[in-house]
Amino acid sequence: MKKYTITALVANKSGVLTRVSGLFARRGFNIESLCVCTTEDEALSRMTIVLNGDEYTLAQMTKQLDKLIDVKKIAPAPEDDSxxxxxxxxxxxxxxxxxxxxxxxxxxxxxxxxxxxxxxxxxxxxxxxxxxxxxxxxxxxxxxxxxxxTGVTALSRGASCLNDRLDYNEQI
Structure with a gap:
């Protein structure tokens, strides 16, 4: 088992954390670390989630999170690039x-x-x-x-940002 870190931008509103953590629980995955806070845009929160698993687990959880309406953007945060x-x-x-x-x-x-x-x-x-x-x-x-x-928080190195290409015209 290896530790994987996922970062996500989510709507900053009631119930989002419950839906995200419930998604992990329903699939039997334990969240090793979870850090959540508002971003520079008060309509969004940033989640940093650390879980144990394999690449299949990471791919499955990323796909499942991406299906949630309140998850606006999701990306892995690999150790060598974060x-x-x-x-x-x-x-x-x-x-x-x-x-x-x-x-x-x-x-x-x-x-x-x-x-x-x-x-x-x-x-x-x-x-x-x-x-x-x-x-x-x-x-x-x-x-x-x-x-x-506190739990792990992560940012990608270099100029790329998680909120790049985020559609601000979309209803948050």
Whole structure:
């Protein structure tokens, strides 16, 4: 199984997320990561969906998504032609005797301390998903108390844009 990333422009209205996620559920595909937000055009939202599967799975889900009326444009986001980013917040046990070690690790990964207490640190890290995975593995022995990840977001490299050739005269 391989991870595939799909980006889609969808109508920014109630129920669209439910229809898209329901499409995956009905076919038995698990969404590994989902990031949704409005775009520069408030009538549209951008979805970045990461799923595990093979090329057939990717082709099937792309075809099925394309059939939904609220999906305006869909495209794969291949690793070699896209920039991926994700945000991680992690609360780590940080007693005084271990705090300097944790801070050294934070500096290697270029993470930020966004909150601290006498017993804990909350660290923020942005980067490619594998960088975040590596950071988690290194920091885990210190005691991860809680963490949250945003999910992957992606843009294609170069001048091409997902909204190229989008028909703005069409009813959104």
């Amino acid at each position: 920039v991926y980013r994700e945000l991680l917040l992690v609360k780590v046990a940080a007693p005084a005797e271990k705090r300097s070690e944790i801070i050294e690790i934070k500096e290697v990964y270029k993470a930020k301390i966004v909150d601290l207490s006498p017993e804990t640190l909350i660290l923020e890290l942005t980067g490619e998903p594998n960088k975040l995975d590596g950071f988690i593995r290194v920091i885990e022995p210190y005691g991860i108390l809680e963490m949250a990840r």
